[in-house]
Amino acid sequence: MDRFIVSTSDTYYLENIYRDIDRLCDKYSGILGKYVIGKSVESRDILALRLHGGKDEIPRFARDDRRPAVLLVGGIHAREDFSVMLCMKMLEYYCHYYNENKDFDGFNVKSIIDKIDMYFVPVVNPDGLNIVHNGIKASENYDKLKDMKIWGEDHTYWKANANGVDLNKNFDDGNWEIRTCVPGTDVPCSDRFKGYKPNSEPETVALINLCTDIDFSLMATYHCSGNCTFWADSGTHSMFNGLDERIMDELAEKYIYRKTKISPDPKIYGCGFENWFRAKMKRPAFCIELSPYQEGGKQHPDYMFDELVWQYAKTTGLFFAQKAIEVNDDIYGDVERYAAMTR
Numbered sequence: 001m002d003r004f005i006v007s008t009s010d011t012y013y014l015e016n017i018y019r020d021i022d023r024l025c026d027k028y029s030g031i032l033g034k035y036v037i038g039k040s041v042e043s044r045d046i047l048a049l050r051l052h053g054g055k056d057e058i059p060r061f062a063r064d065d066r067r068p069a070v071l072l073v074g075g076i077h078a079r080e081d082f083s084v085m086l087c088m089k090m091l092e093y094y095c096h097y098y099n100e101n102k103d104f105d106g107f108n109v110k111s112i113i114d115k116i117d118m119y120f121v122p123v124v125n126p127d128g129l130n131i132v133h134n135g136i137k138a139s140e141n142y143d144k145l146k147d148m149k150i151w152g153e154d155h156t157y158w159k160a161n162a163n164g165v166d167l168n169k170n171f172d173d174g175n176w177e178i179r180t181c182v183p184g185t186d187v188p189c190s191d192r193f194k195g196y197k198p199n200s201e202p203e204t205v206a207l208i209n210l211c212t213d214i215d216f217s218l219m220a221t222y223h224c225s226g227n228c229t230f231w232a233d234s235g236t237h238s239m240f241n242g243l244d245e246r247i248m249d250e251l252a253e254k255y256i257y258r259k260t261k262i263s264p265d266p267k268i269y270g271c272g273f274e275n276w277f278r279a280k281m282k283r284p285a286f287c288i289e290l291s292p293y294q295e296g297g298k299q300h301p302d303y304m305f306d307e308l309v310w311q312y313a314k315t316t317g318l319f320f321a322q323k324a325i326e327v328n329d330d331i332y333g334d335v336e337r338y339a340a341m342t343r
């Protein structure tokens with residue numbers, strides 16, 4: 001087996017992530033492309049990677065209309081860097097197994113990726129990840145950040161972006177006015193401040209634009225912790241006629257991730273990315289909380305990634321890709337008929 005590029009044996013620093021993305025795109029140039037979908041508060045590139053099997057060329061960054069597309073997202077919350085490591089490692093393994101044309105843990109990678117475009121956004125919140133790894137002084141926004149409250153022991157608890165906005169509470173899903181703030185989090189701080197306006201953050205807008213452009217059949221976003229899934233909210237659940245629950249039952253059967261209850265109260269669940277995706281894109285969206293539950297947002301040490309996350313979650317991206325193909329079939333009938341329709 002050739003050498004792998006992505007190393008998850010310890011902390012995965014931002015400069016190594018960007019370097020490895022370029023290396024992966026070089027190594028797998030036939031199937032993997034990198035696209036800048038926006039800039040963070042501190043002007044870092046927010047990158048999407050598209051894994052596109054088969055010989056067909058798509059020269060520009062657009063959806064291949066003949067195929068469904070699935071989106072996998074990590075690093076919305078700064079401190080949850082297991083989610084970033086998982087996206088990066090899945091990306092490399094799926095490319096590797098595609099090229100080798102070998103099964104990966106029971107999944108025929110080539111047959112899946114030849115039917116769908118897989119998009120990864122491994123680091124939605126690069127500025128936040130930089131704060132977690134290097135401290136608040138490493139931020140260009142230090143003058144603003146230094147007076148913000150940190151909920152937790154130190155900078156490693158940082159969850160927000162470099163404006164002190166919790167990106168997973170910033171989306172305009174129709175619940176903005178009623179979305180409540182925990183006392184003390186109604187101003188910029190390390191986590192749970194929803195922002196002064198919906199969709200106010202460049203990272204939020206990057207995800208919205210990507211979803212609007214590509215029209216994904218399904219989306220999954222990775223967080224920490226709890227080894228569970230959030231898969232439906234009361235505002236949109238009925239729209240899916242049980243499809244969301246069928247997918248989650250299957251996931252719960254195959255993986256360790258426990259299925260939670262439908263999120264009941266938009267005052268509490270509102271304005272997350274997955275809530276926005278369901279409400280506006282009208283497709284199912286899932287959140288997996290990786291790693292065993294930790295009190296107060298404490299994170300496990302980075303070196304424990306393989307033990308706590310990878311061995312359990314490594315094929316979840318392929319699982320979601322497969323489900324996206326099925327969702328797309330539900331929408332358009334079978335893929336062949338859809339192709340004939342659009343020919």
Ligand SMILES: [Zn+2]
Pocket residue numbers: 077080222223224
């Ligand atoms: Zn999170």
